[in-house]
Amino acid sequence: MAKAKTRTAVLISGRGSNLAALIAAADNADFPAEIALVLSDRADAKGLDLAREHGIPIAAIDKARCGTKAEIEMQFDTALRDAGIELICLAGFMRILSAHFVESWRDRILNIHPSLLPLFPGLKTHERALEAGVRIHGATVHFVRAEMDAGPIVAQGAVPVLDGDTPEHLADRVLGIEHRIYPLALDLVASGRAKVQGERVIIDSTTMAPDAALLSPPD
Numbered sequence: 017m018a019k020a021k022t023r024t025a026v027l028i029s030g031r032g033s034n035l036a037a038l039i040a041a042a043d044n045a046d047f048p049a050e051i052a053l054v055l056s057d058r059a060d061a062k063g064l065d066l067a068r069e070h071g072i073p074i075a076a077i078d079k080a081r082c083g084t085k086a087e088i089e090m091q092f093d094t095a096l097r098d099a100g101i102e103l104i105c106l107a108g109f110m111r112i113l114s115a116h117f118v119e120s121w122r123d124r125i126l127n128i129h130p131s132l133l134p135l136f137p138g139l140k141t142h143e144r145a146l147e148a149g150v151r152i153h154g155a156t157v158h159f160v161r162a163e164m165d166a167g168p169i170v171a172q173g174a175v176p177v178l179d180g181d182t183p184e185h186l187a188d189r190v191l192g193i194e195h196r197i198y199p200l201a202l203d204l205v206a207s208g209r210a211k212v213q214g215e216r217v218i219i220d221s222t223t224m225a226p227d228a229a230l231l232s233p234p235d
């Protein structure tokens with residue numbers, strides 16, 4: 017019998033283009049994860065419409081109305097556990113989770129961040145990459161730890177920084193690679209081919225090329 021798909025929740029705050037990439041990947045019969053729940057901390061998040069269109073259960077727990085951080089996280093936790101969620105993907109979820117929440121889901125939360133971590137944690141990553149004059153920029157999918165934008169790295173995708181780039185142009189190029197690395201990282205983790213060992217991610221190289229988790233720009 018085929019292994020059951022990993023029940024995965026995607027947490028969003030806005031547009032949901034990474035959610036769209038994950039839903040598209042999970043539509044493939046061979047993909048090892050199913051998107052079983054979409055949660056948002058904003059009732060007006062655009063990505064919720066996308067989940068509705070795909071018939072995916074949603075829950076919006078609006079931070080403006082729902083009390084303290086601990087109370088909101090408790091509601092998230094209940095929704096996740098009630099839905100039998102095994103893995104959480106943060107996809108443009110703009111809220112810092114408490115150490116308590118992160119520890120209670122240890123090694124079961126992934127996040128996508130628009131930079132090549134550990135460079136440029138936090139906000140305005142594209143502006144900061146341009147200011148720093150780096151020639152390569154990109155995106156990272158990592159397991160979440162209590163420190164912001166830190167944790168074992170599953171996959172990274174690199175893009176060139178071109179002369180004359182604006183933060184918007186660079187953001188578009190990075191978003192393109194985000195949509196490729198998040199499905200790749202979820203595939204690796206849900207299938208058990210990427211595992212945390214001693215705060216690094218080890219990829220099972222008997223079934224994959226050892227550099228399978230790096231997408232780099234073409235020559």
Ligand code: GAR
Binds near residue numbers: 030031034
């Ligand atoms: C993405 O670029 C994602 O990397 C970023 O927010 C955007 C969400 O877009 N996340 C962070 O900055 C988290 N630190 P989306 O809603 O279209 O997926």
